[in-house]
Amino acid sequence: MNKIKNKIIILSVAFLLLFFASSASASQINLIPGSNLMKVGEIFQIDVTLDTEDETINAIEGTIVFPTDILELNDIRDGNSIINFWVEKTQDSSSGQFNFSGIVPGGYIGKNGYIASLIFKTKKEGIGNVEIINAKALLNNEESSESKLSTDKISFEVSGQADYEISKISKVKDEESPESFIPAVASDPNIFDRKYFLVFSAVDKISGIDNYKVLESKLGISWLSFSRWQKSKSPYLLKDQQLQSYIFIKASDKNGNERIEKISPQNPLVWYKNTSIIIYIVLLLLLIIFLFFIAKHFLKKLKFKLK
């Protein structure tokens, strides 16, 4: 019996093309709250979505402002976002702001483009607003002209104590590693004084990417390396400007699943110039010598017993 769903959906592009019919309209960034009436200690989710109203938008930015005395921003989820490359995604919990900015190459057109979810926990009773300020959406055209954008503001009330305390926000169930990605090494006079740097961007459709770590190693096996993984962001200035090292990039999602990609050195060292290999050879020789003496000692004892 077949256990796997085999569903074939063929989308007619004639259907898709209809979306490209242009009309004068305004795009909108919406805030969609799970509820407007909560209790203290409850989890409160706000989805941020983009309605392009028949326009093709390829870049958006904005700031979401929330009252820090009532709400605590616990998590930002973007696992299924329409944004392919984030320029900025920073939260300032003290001032109650979440700044976001990113692009969609080729543009996005649609009604419910999911941007991200903000997961709040209610701290105390009160009435408050969450709103988007300084928002901008740009059209996918040569001029990158600005879309007439309207933004959202929601009001909510926190009243009474929740029946039970949620100690921590449960994670999204995610057992899949981030998708395979292709990092690249580049150099350019416009950045890092023409020094070599590394770029990378991974995607995790379920819980979203949490962090990246980079390891530069003279050895091609990461766990044998004498170097340490370092939390990094793209673009990452390479330490080994001779490009003699293997470069490992580890992308971790918010559930701790990992994907490691490797770039081989452009100028690999011959083995006798590779100190890491030399160290391992010396260690191996020492081990062999040690085992030799152990064996010799053991054989001596054995002969003595036989006599």
Added chain:
Amino acid sequence: MFYTYLLKSKKNGKLYTGSTNDLRKRLKQHNDGLSNFTKKYIPYEIIYYEACLNEQDARSREKYLKTGMGKRYLKNRLSRFLSLTGLIFASVILFSGHYAYAVLTCSIATVCNSPDTTVFRISGTSNAHSELQSQSNYSKYVCCSGVSGIGNSCAGTSVTVARLSSTTNAHIEENTQSNYANNACLSISSGTVSVGYQSGSCAGYEATVASISGITNAHVGDSSAYTTKICASATATVTPSGGGGGGGGGGTTPIEVITTGITFTGRAYPLSKVTILKDGQIAITTIAGPDASFSVTLSNLSTGSYTFSVYGEDNVGNRSTLFTFPAYITYGSNTQIGGIFLAPTINVDKTEVKKGDNIAIFGQTVPSSDVTISVHSDQEYINKIKSDTNGAYLYNFDTVPLEFGNHDTKSKATLLNEITSFGKTISFLVGDKNVLKQEKSCSSRGDLNGDCKVNLVDFSIMAFWYKKPSPPAKVDLNSDAKVNLIDFSILAYNWTG
């Protein structure tokens, strides 16, 4: 005589393919509800049939018409009829294939009788609490139907649709959470069931079961109450009925296992390189055939929303615009994106043309297609030309009617009933001299590191300078002395991956 036929439901327009040796009798059987597969949507009318002398031939033809090729054949064969009943409607129904007669539907109802099944009950259509289907405190049923063998058992072939905090008066959470112990399930006696949670819509699924206010500790409502939708699909696995000549065409063959992926088919330019971007990064490339058609499959994808883009590169390296669309990929499914028709490439032979002289506008598209060339500034001039057997087109535009100054040109192509959008816009100047266009090996705005690509490397260079003072002129694409969203938007427009 044996017939292969196509029925259309007068109730909802769904299409059904079958074969028989007695067309009139078989139609009567369908309309009398004697076929399990079609009785839900009676009455039917025959909108198309073919006749042959051999029963096996008729059955083979039936199988063929149920394939993607067969559906395309029917779409073309019945194009006039379908255009009268609505092309979009026809496209969707035709392409929905085997499932046209077995699509899961769910709604909030006040009555939910067998064989329909109650997944759980709710106190209202918004801001509601829920209870298990076995309880009887709430009057609204989350009721699903449409697939044989469907039920709400949490055993066998079943999936937890949501978890409830108690048996009644309950909050609800996604099945990805583990705070609650009371499962509301959707099951099927033989087949597959899948459930997911999506923001905005249940694209990629058959039915929206309900909507919820959060991932846990949530309220529930009907399909439009909240952004987060509970989505479901259910497909009964049915072996062919194998009945006599009068009953053929009732079933489907068992479903074969395929990996999660997406297939793109369409037209670019003859022997051109076609690139598919997945979320802005090159996923796969292929070469189009001599007739400009291409087909390429991308597999091993995760479940989720993707943005795919397609572009082609013609025989002289001119690129098309990106054709971008979102798609939701579900586990174990193969989504097919068909009918892609890339806009023609375009270029001109002069950057400046002496008023009254000709400017050559040329590019490549599908062979023997009608190319519409627009030259526009204050007034638009439309010219039509046919592409040659290599898809190339050339139009010498007489600049006599143009004013001095900058002008733009763009083109689109038409082949049979299919038409592209306008492609890239190219600018030229009408002046008092001719200046031939010097073709660079590659020239794209946004290619910051000069590698003929606009991709993650360029994005990273630009991101490095984001909001920093005194950015290099090359990075500041709009020359406003800062790197901000506008520069990123220009980069996104010229993106090649």
